[in-house]
Amino acid sequence: MSRYRRPWIVAVQKGLLWGGVAVFLALVGMVETFAGRQLIVGVFSLGLALPVLTAVVAGYQGAAGQAGGAHGAPLVRGALAGAAVGAVVSALVVLGGLVNMRSMFVSASPAMFAALSFGRGTSGIPLVLLGAAAVGAVGAAASFLSAGVRRPLVTALSWTLGVGLFQELLQILLHAEGARSAVRELLFIEDGLSIRGATIVFALSWGSSTVWARRGGAVRQWHGRLSAPQQRVLRLGSLGGAVALLLLVPLAAGPFISQVLVLVGLFALLGLGLNIVVGFAGLLDLGYVAFFAIGAYTVGLLTSVGEYGIVGLSFWAAVPVAVAVSLVAGVLLGVPVLGIRGDYLAIATLGFGEIIRILVLSDFLRPWLGGSQGVLGIPKPMIGGFEFRGPEQLFYLTLASCALVIFVAMRLRDSRLGRAWMAVREDEDVAEAMGINLVNVKLMAFAMGAAFGGLSGAIFAVMLGSVFPHSFQLLISINVLSLIIVGGMGSMPGVIVGSLFLVGLPELLREFAEYRFLIYGAALVLMMQLRPEGLWPAEAVKRELHASEEAGAASGLRGGV
Amino acid sequence: MSLKIPSGSFPLFNWEASVQSSLMRRFTVVDLYLWAFRIVVLAVVVWGTIGTIMARRYPGEVWIDFVVYGLSQGSIYALIALGYTMVYGILRMINFAHGEVFMSGAYTGYFVAAAFGRSGYLDRNPVVSLLVVLAVAMITSTAIALLLERVAYRPLRGSPRLVPLIAAIGASFFLQYAFRGFFGSGFQAYPETQVLKGTWAIAGINILRTQAVVIVAAVLMMLGLYAFVMRTKTGTAMRAVSEDREAAALMGIDVDRAIVIAFAVGASMAGAAGFLYALVFKQVHFFMGFIPGIKAFTAAVLGGIGNIPGAMLGGLFLGLFESVGPILFLDGLGIVAPYQLKDVIAFTMLVMVLIFRPSGIMGERLVVKKA
Numbered sequence: 001m002s003r004y005r006r007p008w009i010v011a012v013q014k015g016l017l018w019g020g021v022a023v024f025l026a027l028v029g030m031v032e033t034f035a036g037r038q039l040i041v042g043v044f045s046l047g048l049a050l051p052v053l054t055a056v057v058a059g060y061q062g063a064a065g066q067a068g069g070a071h072g073a074p075l076v077r078g079a080l081a082g083a084a085v086g087a088v089v090s091a092l093v094v095l096g097g098l099v100n101m102r103s104m105f106v107s108a109s110p111a112m113f114a115a116l117s118f119g120r121g122t123s124g125i126p127l128v129l130l131g132a133a134a135v136g137a138v139g140a141a142a143s144f145l146s147a148g149v150r151r152p153l154v155t156a157l158s159w160t161l162g163v164g165l166f167q168e169l170l171q172i173l174l175h176a177e178g179a180r181s182a183v184r185e186l187l188f189i190e191d192g193l194s195i196r197g198a199t200i201v202f203a204l205s206w207g208s209s210t211v212w213a214r215r216g217g218a219v220r221q222w223h224g225r226l227s228a229p230q231q232r233v234l235r236l237g238s239l240g241g242a243v244a245l246l247l248l249v250p251l252a253a254g255p256f257i258s259q260v261l262v263l264v265g266l267f268a269l270l271g272l273g274l275n276i277v278v279g280f281a282g283l284l285d286l287g288y289v290a291f292f293a294i295g296a297y298t299v300g301l302l303t304s305v306g307e308y309g310i311v312g313l314s315f316w317a318a319v320p321v322a323v324a325v326s327l328v329a330g331v332l333l334g335v336p337v338l339g340i341r342g343d344y345l346a347i348a349t350l351g352f353g354e355i356i357r358i359l360v361l362s363d364f365l366r367p368w369l370g371g372s373q374g375v376l377g378i379p380k381p382m383i384g385g386f387e388f389r390g391p392e393q394l395f396y397l398t399l400a401s402c403a404l405v406i407f408v409a410m411r412l413r414d415s416r417l418g419r420a421w422m423a424v425r426e427d428e429d430v431a432e433a434m435g436i437n438l439v440n441v442k443l444m445a446f447a448m449g450a451a452f453g454g455l456s457g458a459i460f461a462v463m464l465g466s467v468f469p470h471s472f473q474l475l476i477s478i479n480v481l482s483l484i485i486v487g488g489m490g491s492m493p494g495v496i497v498g499s500l501f502l503v504g505l506p507e508l509l510r511e512f513a514e515y516r517f518l519i520y521g522a523a524l525v526l527m528m529q530l531r532p533e534g535l536w537p538a539e540a541v542k543r544e545l546h547a548s549e550e551a552g553a554a555s556g557l558r559g560g561v
Numbered sequence: 562m563s564l565k566i567p568s569g570s571f572p573l574f575n576w577e578a579s580v581q582s583s584l585m586r587r588f589t590v591v592d593l594y595l596w597a598f599r600i601v602v603l604a605v606v607v608w609g610t611i612g613t614i615m616a617r618r619y620p621g622e623v624w625i626d627f628v629v630y631g632l633s634q635g636s637i638y639a640l641i642a643l644g645y646t647m648v649y650g651i652l653r654m655i656n657f658a659h660g661e662v663f664m665s666g667a668y669t670g671y672f673v674a675a676a677f678g679r680s681g682y683l684d685r686n687p688v689v690s691l692l693v694v695l696a697v698a699m700i701t702s703t704a705i706a707l708l709l710e711r712v713a714y715r716p717l718r719g720s721p722r723l724v725p726l727i728a729a730i731g732a733s734f735f736l737q738y739a740f741r742g743f744f745g746s747g748f749q750a751y752p753e754t755q756v757l758k759g760t761w762a763i764a765g766i767n768i769l770r771t772q773a774v775v776i777v778a779a780v781l782m783m784l785g786l787y788a789f790v791m792r793t794k795t796g797t798a799m800r801a802v803s804e805d806r807e808a809a810a811l812m813g814i815d816v817d818r819a820i821v822i823a824f825a826v827g828a829s830m831a832g833a834a835g836f837l838y839a840l841v842f843k844q845v846h847f848f849m850g851f852i853p854g855i856k857a858f859t860a861a862v863l864g865g866i867g868n869i870p871g872a873m874l875g876g877l878f879l880g881l882f883e884s885v886g887p888i889l890f891l892d893g894l895g896i897v898a899p900y901q902l903k904d905v906i907a908f909t910m911l912v913m914v915l916i917f918r919p920s921g922i923m924g925e926r927l928v929v930k931k932a
Binding site for chain 1: 589672712716717724735737739741859902904915916919
């Protein structure tokens with residue numbers, strides 16, 4: 001645009017850049033850690049997938065740019081970009097052979113270099129270069145294939161890799177007699193997707209995706225022709241089906257997956273609460289974990305049968321108290337920061353969150369809160385004779401709370417108060433001039449958000465059976481903020497999507513847990529640049545964030561994303 | 562406020578009713594609460610101070626030690642705070658990842674220092690080797706900050722205000738966990754320098770050598786920076802950009818360059834602070850930048866954000882408060898292990914300054930202005 005650069009130089013530059021990314025991923029330890037997870041047994045591991053992916057992207061970007069002409073040139077450029085990635089990776093392998101990098105980089109282990117060079121060390125370099133060039137060419141091919149061909153291929157590939165990635169989960173689900181077991185044996189061997197299984201999954205998903213590409217329009221037309229009540233029935237029916245499926249999950253999936261889902265639910269609850277404060281009212285609160293802690297400690301102190309328990313209430317009596325206490329705390333911590341705006345508010349709330357954590361941890365309050373040992377001996381909730389003993393039972397508690405909170409949040413959003421929140425988010429001064437009482441509106445946002453956080457903390461306390469100050473670090477606030485941002489600020493389905501991705505995924509794939517905050521950090525930065533409205537945006541936020549862009553594009557200052 | 566509040570608003574709090582009496586028309590429940598907040602904090606401070614002084618448990622030398630420690634700690638905060646203040650002054654953005662810029666300098670400095678320590682060069686030629694470590698720390702921090710500006714912040718200029726802040730929070734965690742992935746999650750021990758062990762007697766007071774070095778080095782660097790900003794052409798350009806970006810651009814100042822230099826200079830100060838921090842505390846860790854980062858931000862706000870002498874003053878002030886405060890304010894109240902609560906003092910100061918005097922000691926009121 002500004003300066004003309006030769007396309008092949010651009011291709012090599014892209015290749016070197018993405019090669020740098022591949023080296024970063026290797027040195028940070030991801031390649032080695034992920035190498036343990038076989039996507040297709042004996043053929044392809046997640047660790048290998050990372051450098052391969054960088055070469056694909058390099059090839060795609062290296063080939064893009066100049067439209068038209070024969071397909072030969074982009075292919076060559078893509079291969080060049082891929083080879084550049086390979087060259088950078090090879091340089092790392094050579095360097096690793098020359099000096100002992102491990103005294104500095106803990107992940108620069110022989111296993112990592114083996115994973116990068118197909119187990120051959122420096123003699124594997126020609127293979128690395130060739131392989132990377134080939135992969136780069138594939139990436140380049142993706143840039144000029146027509147959508148009708150490309151989309152089913154990409155879908156099929158993602159399904160295959162997805163099935164390989166989640167093989168453990170699927171094997172648990174298919175662990176039964178009869179037909180399910182037969183499917184399992186067809187697709188999987190021991191601890192991963194077999195080559196036969198991969199072929200079957202690929203063929204099936206490719207076929208169905210191609211059929212959908214051809215016939216999908218007809219289905220959509222049929223749906224469009226239905227009358228409004230009929231569409232409504234269809235929608236309610238599918239919603240009912242989804243709810244029924246959710247209710248059956250713990251029975252089919254067992255304790256591990258239920259535990260993951262309980263965590264996802266807890267973070268979704270926190271997310272829904274923070275979403276009111278950040279997403280609806282636009283008040284960036286980094287001390288949100290404080291209310292989670294207050295809810296947990298209230299339930300802990302009120303119900304505990306251990307040393308620090310006060311009254312030994314039942315869970316059901318303690319929860320409303322915990323929610324009320326959190327709500328009051330939300331108001332009390334909200335009042336002082338009413339006059340603070342924007343980024344200063346973020347730092348002030350962060351300060352409050354830290355103050356509360358340090359106080360809870362200190363020896364000063366130890367006689368009441370148990371210091372770093374925390375409050376132990378919190379009994380599980382009971383209804384009649386039914387005890388919420390393990391994750392399978394707590395799942396229903398979490399699900400019910402989520403449903404309740406989603407309902408409340410939806411009603412709030414569509415109420416007069418909700419509209420006032422959005423007005424404050426868009427522009428405080430204008431909102432005030434329109435007669436909105438900023439004090440009330442902001443305090444209601446803090447209070448409602450805090451109440452939901454407290455509810456989540458209450459369930460968290462009974463889930464663990466104990467509360468420790470170490471569970472309430474700032475990282476929780478960051479975690480919740482990340483899932484809101486990734487899902488889409490102000491969007492409730494976005495919160496669910498965000499917590500499935502950012503909480504569920506690292507729990508299911510333990511390799512990710514190690515790099516959780518690295519990935520969150522990268523996700524926050526990337527989301528802000530590429531898709532600030534999130535994966536599942538709320539309409540208003542999307543419009544707002546792209547308004548300036550449209551204006552800029554119109555005046556020729558800045559192109560669209 | 563003479564605007565009519567819509568009658569159907571939320572009857573949870575009825576401020577209007579309580580505000581109607583003529584004498585207290587502007588005095589709302591919120592004000593009452595804030596006054597109570599001030600009075601409680603003030604009461605704790607006064608009561609605690611009196612209690613501590615009456616108890617006479619600490620002799621004069623101990624207090625001098627606290628003050629010197631506070632000054633050395635504070636000069637480190639001041640060096641970090643300069644980065645916050647310069648970036649905020651120009652971009653009106655909190656560079657949340659600045660604490661990690663500080664950490665990266667200290668961390669890479671460690672590898673050089675450890676290599677010197679193993680070869681024995683550190684003790685044979687302490688001045689040269691410490692200067693090399695300092696240079697490495699400053700260069701790394703600067704490189705990281707420039708990368709950060711280019712990759713994470715520059716594409717977001719002109720976005721709504723929370724967008725760059727969220728990106729900065731993301732960048733902060735990305736950097737922390739990248740360092741954790743590279744170098745492991747443990748503490749790394751900085752090698753001891755023989756020359757800096759023990760104390761020097763300065764004006765009849767025994768001062769730990771490391772602390773003396775830290776204070777002197779920090780003051781020299783701050784003077785240098787101040788001269789750079791006030792005397793050089795580049796510094797003038799930076800000040801012009803922070804006054805009014807558009808007008809500066811119209812006057813032919815390269816705004817991008819001024820922003821990059823603000824990041825670079827702030828980061829090199831943070832790198833130096835990282836080196837000094839490691840001299841005093843003798844260990845590095847991937848999470849070490851977070852708390853000092855927040856505190857340095859507090860210092861910057863305390864001094865008036867955007868104001869360079871303010872940041873220096875704020876840093877020293879915060880360091881003093883933090884080292885003297887726990888004993889002076891809290892010990893007298895009979896609080897067990899008051900030193901555990903030193904961060905509470907720092908964060909309370911942060912919150913109080915943000916609430917009651919967001920313009921800080923020396924700054925003008927920037928907060929209400931909307932970027």
